[in-house]
Amino acid sequence: MVEKICVVGLGYVGLPLACLLATKYKVIGYDKNKQRIKELKKGIDSTKEVLPETLKNSNLEFTNNEKKISECDFIIVAVPTPVDKVKNPDFSYLRDASRIVGRNLKKGAIVVYESTVYPGATEEICVPILEKESGLKWKRDFLVGYSPERVNPGDKEHTIEKIVKxxxxxxxxSLERIAEVYGSVISAGIYKAPSIKVAEAAKVIENTQRDINIALMNELAIIFDKMGIDTREVLKAAYTKWNFLRxxxxxxxxxxxxxxxxYLAYKSMEIGHVPELILAGRNINESIPSYIAYKTLKLMIKxxxxIANAKVLVMGITFKENVPDIRxxxxxxxVKELKELGLKVFVYDPIAYxxxxxxxYGIELIRDIEEYAPYxxxxxxxxxxxxxxxxKEVxxxxxxxxxxxxxxxxxxNVSNKIKSCFEEFKQDKDFIYWAL
Known part of the structure; x- marks a missing residue:
């Protein structure tokens, strides 16, 4: 029976998970960011994933004192795994978290990683650090598991407990103990992967698949734009077939x-295979901001x-809708591309901090869309x-x-559900409307 759980890393993944687990267990939420801990103790979640009342009514113990980890026999690591400037895996957060956990590791504890990695990384990178820092022996003195996060920031429908873990x-x-802990709070159910590598691989391909499919849509949008065809009308027609992916x-x-x-591409090339399709999809999606910037310039000329000193208002700087995350x-x-083309760019985003x-990014957000009008x-x-x-009048x-x-x-498309002026733009002869 698990006595106390520690969640290391209280971001978009760790905090909602810690709150959920606290409904059944004694939970310590650890984050090295002192300011983050101060805010959480006051019931403030800057990610806006957890409501103030949830935080205030939770049994969670928030701390930036790493020694508290030693009280726990079940530890979950949920820290970011970004890429560096040349798009190679950046394991600095994962290594740092493993060092912190390792030097406070209780004999007999189970350490579960949730961070996205390539297949094999948990055992190749994290386990040696845990052994070195703790002086304990893997599989004799402590055990390790992996349970990939599936959090979708801003999504209030597909919350943690409603997604199969x-x-x-x-x-x-360790598999049975991990399944028991997560299974006690995940109503959607548990899937037991046969190995840590399989679970790591399953996670990394989930978003790789989405990336490639979006890349196909982006390339089709470019093709249809050059042909003078409305991409969305094409997709509406294609969606009528049951097996056409949305x-x-x-x-x-x-x-x-x-x-x-x-991450997957890095490991693939390490073992001697160049993942051409994966990298091609990445290149297409990375090129879209540039395509939009040049399209904007062409439409302005038309x-x-x-163009000289022309003013452009960009509405939105976060990475997705209705969340403050700008990573x-x-x-x-x-915005960068537009500025390099010589345009004066103003950015408005009421959600971002x-x-x-x-x-x-060195950008001063404007506080009102009319502040530097007309654009x-x-x-x-x-x-x-x-x-x-x-x-529309605005x-x-x-x-x-x-x-x-x-x-x-x-x-x-949002306007189909929420009444607004946007659906009128395509019909209004005074507007030049273009969509990707």
Whole structure:
């Protein structure tokens, strides 16, 4: 029977998991970020994944004191695994977390990793660190498991407990204990993978598959755009077949879909195979911000707008809708491309944190879309619900005629469910409307 659990890393993955586990167990939430711990103790979650009342009513013990880890016999590591500047795996957070856990590892404890890695990384990278730091012997004094996170930030429907949890252990005993712990809080059920490597591989291909499918949609969007065909109308027609997969073109940012394929590609090349399709998909998706920027420039020239000192408003800087996360933002890449083309770019995002955007990207967010109006063009790059409230009259007021509107985020599709002005743009002869 597990007596106490510690979740190491209280971000988008770790915090919701810790809160869920705290409904059944004594749980310590550890994060080395002192400010993060202070906020959580006050009931504030800057990721907006957990409600204040949930935090305040939880039995969770928040701490940045790593010694508290030694009280626990079940430890879950949920830290980021990004890529570096040349797109190679960056294991710095994982190594650091393993060192912290290792030097506070209780004999007999089970350590479960949730971070996305390539197949074999848990046993090749993490286990040796745990042994070195603890002085304990793997499979004799402590056990290791893997249970890949499947969190979708901002999604209030597919929450942790509603998603089947894949679990794996280094022994039959650890597998059963890990399945028992997760199974007690995951209502969707548990899938026991036959090995840690299988579970690692399953996780890394989930987002690789999505990346490749989105890349296909992006390439099709480019082809159809050159042919003068509306991509969305093509997709609507194709969706009528039962086995046509529902993917759409768009910006692929964040910390999962554009990152995980590089982990698999890295390991693939290490064993002597060049993953051509995986890398081709990555290259296509990485090129989309540049394509949109040049398309914007062409449309501005066609609309006879003066390019020198032209002003563009970009609405949205986070990596996806309705979340404040700006990691690996492709909207930023778009802003950068537009600036390199000589345009004056202003960014508005009511969801993102001003200070964080300034620190990460050097961008000063404007506080009101009318602040620097009129603009020569408006680009909606993220479909925040906040943007639905603006009327067509507002856009006519802030854009110089002819009204050039670029819909990168497919905001018009959102409008099918929420009444707004966006569905009118395609029919309004005063608007030049273009969508990816």
């Amino acid at each position: 894949v679990v794996a252990g280094d022994t039959e005993y 993917f759409e073109p768009g910006l692929v940012g964040g910390h999962c879909i554009p990152v995980d394929p590089y 609309a006879e707008k003066t 690996n933002s492709k909207s930023y890449d778009l 001003q200070e964080e955007v300034k620190k990460e 020569d063009c408006v680009i909606v790059s993220v479909k925040h619900n906040e943007f639905i409230k603006f009327s 856009f006519k007021k802030i854009i110089k005629a002819p009204y050039l509107f670029i819909d990168v985020s497919k905001i018009i």
